[in-house]
Amino acid sequence: MMLWSVIPEEQILEHFDKQQYNWMEAEVNGVKMLVEPVAEQPGYGRVIRLLCPDPSHYLNPNYQPGQTVCLAPSTMQ
Template identity: 45%
Template sequence: MIIYSVMPMEMIMKNLDSTEYQYQEAEIEGVKMLVEPVPHSTEVKIVRLMSPNPQDYLNPKYMPGQTIHFRPEISHS
């Protein structure tokens, strides 16, 4: 990646390593994906698909950046 900027590189890269993500693996409608919870909501934002099925990648419903309703199942052990 090349960044052209008049700002010092230290200022551009400041706090880059301190970002924390709350990614979770989930299987929604049979499609395995990496999601990020939306604060104060029952929705998640799709970050990445991890499905071996090429048809899942063609479905606009599962496009990264989309938000979908998700309620995690609680396992009873």
């Protein structure tokens, strides 16, 4: 990481190692991703990043970081 600032690095990164994230791995429609559960919508998660090696999934706007996806298994056939 490169950081250009007049503020000392120790002050900027002071609590960096103490941050807590509520992220979890999930598979949605066969696409493995890192999501953050949405408190206001149980069963849904906000995409943090994709963990799948298939490049076509990165082009799908439904899986872009920040999008909300359903984490519950689909019951529709």
